[in-house]
Amino acid sequence: MSSPNKASSWSALADRWLPKLVLSPSLAASLLFVYGFIAWTAWLSLTESRLLPDMTLSGLVQYRELFDNDRWWTAVANLGIFGGLFIFCALAVGLLLAVLLDQKIRAEGALRTIYLYPMALSFIVTGTAWKWMLNPDLGLQKLVNDWGFPNFTFDWLVDPDKAIYTVAIAGVWQSSGFVMALFLAGLRGIDDSIIKAAQVDGASLPVIYWRIIIPSLRPVFFSVLLILSHIAIKSFDLVMALTGGGPGTSSDVPAIFMYQFAFTRGQLGLGAASAMMMLMTIVAVLVPLMYMETRSAKRG
């Protein structure tokens, strides 16, 4: 009589602490590898560490040095150019594709597969492919020359003023299909009867999209903006593969700056300071977006 009771109380006890026990290694990992490491980096950014970590606090010297560093400001400006273009173009192309695909298209599945496959590629592969296509000797420039426009030049890849734009071109190619997939999912969730009612009222299709459908995709816009800005701020691989930050340092972005100062130039403190700036940028961009996203989700 007492033994099954005892067994069940044992298992009830186990059920009470088991969930916490199995979760705890991950929590510990998160505490150490995310929060602890951020604190560590923050600390490092407040020291004078160069080749070796030196944990004596010395105020904001590294940040001062960072803000006096022209290369850092080039990287920040490039992030602005690349991020703005990348986000805007990927959004526009993705939305356009989604709207076009939403017109009861034959072979929609095949087209979707084609638009989305770049997302399966590594940015390094994308960068390698576009580096070849954009090279001025044998790439797109030569193709257009062969087509009968011998004076056409397209040498942005090796032009210090234009190199960052090639990163945006390749980035949009890779990510716009993904944006299309998100918008298409949003479009499929819209109630058909609203569209039919508007059609009965005599509204044309473009007007229906512009006035009714696209505004109702607000939450999707927020997710897309969130993801694209996240990709933009972190972007490292694509720039490394496509331009390597060059010519010179003309297409540097913060992630490359951080990598080079922290790992190849032995300036740990400065690298840590630039990493903290990246974190703060992400927080500054993501937190308002997430706030707006949850608000718009609540309002329906």
Add this chain to the structure above:
Amino acid sequence: MAKHLSVGRIVLYAALVLMAAYYLLPLYVMLSTSVKTLDDIRAGNLISLPHAITLDAWSKAWSSACTGVQCEGMKGFFWNSVKMAVPSVLLSTLIGAINGYVVSMWRFKGSDALFTMVLVGCFIPFQVVLLPMATLLGQLGIANTTTGLVVVHVVYGLAFTTLFFRNFYVTIPDELVKAARIDGAGFWTIFFRILMPISGPIFMVCVIWQFTQIWNDFLFGVVFAAGESQPITVALNNLVNTSTGVKEYNVDMAAAIIAALPTLFVYMVAGRYFVRGLTAGAVKG
């Protein structure tokens, strides 16, 4: 009216096909360049068909191209990536499944807050953990090893895998678990006997997502692995940017395709799950 409509349809299809060509062009260029000889590349242009198909560039890319100082092609690095990706994917998925199970079905006081805490790991730019991680891996003696990379990928994959499974398990009715508990099923019995059998799709989504992320990773690879243990993305970048002698675009392209093949293959055979993972990962939380 009908005529007008069909003109519109033609324009619509033309636009869609044009866009498809834009997305396919780089793939075609990569493939055709990789089977050309260097002379053929110089004589023609990006989209000209190869005069004769040769696989020399492929065999060179696989086994003898120079990636920095050594000239053994991509094959070693390909296997490095396999050895890195397989354990990382399996471990992070399994741990994520159990975590997701706990935070959705065994909520306790504060578990939601803890889940949110773990979730932050999805959003941080990894630059902010690179320096401490490099120090720690060095002290553990696993710097520049595949083991070290596995640890890194598991640790930073957990936030996403936990999120995937949590979002899947919250859609399962509580009654299922409650009934099982009344019948005397415990923590593990419910997980293995009731949830595992219906978790197939989410395992697919999670495994594919993790595999794509880890196989394609460059940042962790370039920072935490050197020389022998580099993953394929790092080797590819070295190969393309090794500037000794004649630039062999055909070898570069063959190597790029080799690096892309595993994830492309996964996308082709399981694209459905891939897309679901993307959109689920996108609608975070």
